[in-house]
Amino acid sequence: MTLVVTGGAGYVGSVCARHLLDAGHEVVLVDDLSTGHRDAVPEGARLVVGDVAEVADGVLAEGGIDGVVHCAARSLVGESTEQPAKYWHGNVLTTVALLDALRRHRVPRLVFSSSAATYGEPETSPIPEDAPTRPTNTYGATKLAVDLAIANYAAASGGELGAVSLRYFNVAGAHKGGADGDTGVPALGERHTVETHLIPLVLQVALGQREEIAVYGDDWPTPDGTCVRDYIHIDDLAEAHLLALDLLARGERPAGGHLVCNLGNGLGFSVLEVIEACRRVTGHPIPARVAPRRAGDPGVLVASAARARDLLGWKPTHTELDGIVADAWAFARARA
Numbered sequence: 001m002t003l004v005v006t007g008g009a010g011y012v013g014s015v016c017a018r019h020l021l022d023a024g025h026e027v028v029l030v031d032d033l034s035t036g037h038r039d040a041v042p043e044g045a046r047l048v049v050g051d052v053a054e055v056a057d058g059v060l061a062e063g064g065i066d067g068v069v070h071c072a073a074r075s076l077v078g079e080s081t082e083q084p085a086k087y088w089h090g091n092v093l094t095t096v097a098l099l100d101a102l103r104r105h106r107v108p109r110l111v112f113s114s115s116a117a118t119y120g121e122p123e124t125s126p127i128p129e130d131a132p133t134r135p136t137n138t139y140g141a142t143k144l145a146v147d148l149a150i151a152n153y154a155a156a157s158g159g160e161l162g163a164v165s166l167r168y169f170n171v172a173g174a175h176k177g178g179a180d181g182d183t184g185v186p187a188l189g190e191r192h193t194v195e196t197h198l199i200p201l202v203l204q205v206a207l208g209q210r211e212e213i214a215v216y217g218d219d220w221p222t223p224d225g226t227c228v229r230d231y232i233h234i235d236d237l238a239e240a241h242l243l244a245l246d247l248l249a250r251g252e253r254p255a256g257g258h259l260v261c262n263l264g265n266g267l268g269f270s271v272l273e274v275i276e277a278c279r280r281v282t283g284h285p286i287p288a289r290v291a292p293r294r295a296g297d298p299g300v301l302v303a304s305a306a307r308a309r310d311l312l313g314w315k316p317t318h319t320e321l322d323g324i325v326a327d328a329w330a331f332a333r334a335r336a
């Protein structure tokens with residue numbers, strides 16, 4: 001297939017593009033390079049630099065596009081609450097423009113990077129896809145709005161558009177192997193200019209780039225009092241995108257043309273357990289300090305990934321926390 005990956009120079013988009021290329025697909029990336037990196041573009045992919053809302057129509061007008069993997073987004077939870085316009089424009093209006101372009105050019109498949117942030121503070125754990133969606137921050141609200149827009153467009157397309165929203169839990173780790181084969185050093189990983197994610201921040205302490213890690217609250221209703229999350233390896237996450245495209249290519253259209261699928265391992269690890277895993281992997285003592293809770297953080301977010309396993313045939317293979325951390329560590333060390 002010929003596939004467009006938006007946000008293809010970012011962490012998730014670049015690894016998805018790598019997996020698609022390795023599976024023999026042709027890949028066109030769209031990225032405005034505002035948070036992505038030109039050197040993350042996998043060899044063999046064509047990069048179109050520009051805002052999705054401005055360039056998607058032109059790219060799709062070229063014809064022959066079998067599907068779009070839409071990863072481009074604003075994704076800082078804290079910033080989203082301070083600057084809602086950036087998120088409603090960047091995530092929602094941009095995606096509506098993309099949906100219009102998909103319809104105009106009759107592109108039959110869409111896979112969207114949705115988020116566990118759509119659920120907010122869950123009532124049950126693990127979280128199934130039919131759990132109530134009550135996002136606790138603007139980022140989650142915009143991801144939910146896009147899921148709803150996609151459902152509407154797919155339903156109204158008369159079967160022309162099939163779409164899957166993949167609700168990512170906590171994506172982590174790095175993709176091993178470069179364009180020239182497996183070098184042993186992860187070629188693609190997490191490198192945000194503004195880093196807010198737990199594992200890369202803890203690894204910065206091990207690298208001597210920061211003094212200590214702040215633990216956001218130790219009074220949560222969890223076994224050790226710190227927040228619990230479901231960490232999923234970036235390569236397992238990328239594989240789910242290929243499986244979602246396969247499902248749509250087989251014509252197995254979900255009811256209404258839109259399927260929502262959680263992507264997580266169904267295993268929860270606390271902040272302290274993550275820090276402990278980083279200590280084991282790096283051999284560094286990694287000082288930690290308890291800080292106040294972070295606004296908008298739910299206490300526990302663990303996925304029920306039964307649907308992804310049943311409907312997509314997804315089998316995550318990198319489920320060990322130490323292994324996920326080890327790949328992130330190898331990537332961080334190579335770039336330090």
Ligand code: UFG
Nearest residue numbers: 115116117170196197198201214215216227229271294297
């Ligand atoms: N944490 C700390 N200290 C830090 C950074 C994070 O204690 O310095 C904690 C957070 O409070 C949270 C856990 O570590 O409990 C994980 O935090 P991350 O920022 O790594 O990830 P989040 O769970 O906040 O975010 C993830 C995705 C978001 C998504 C969100 C859903 O990265 O895109 O899940 O709530 F919105």
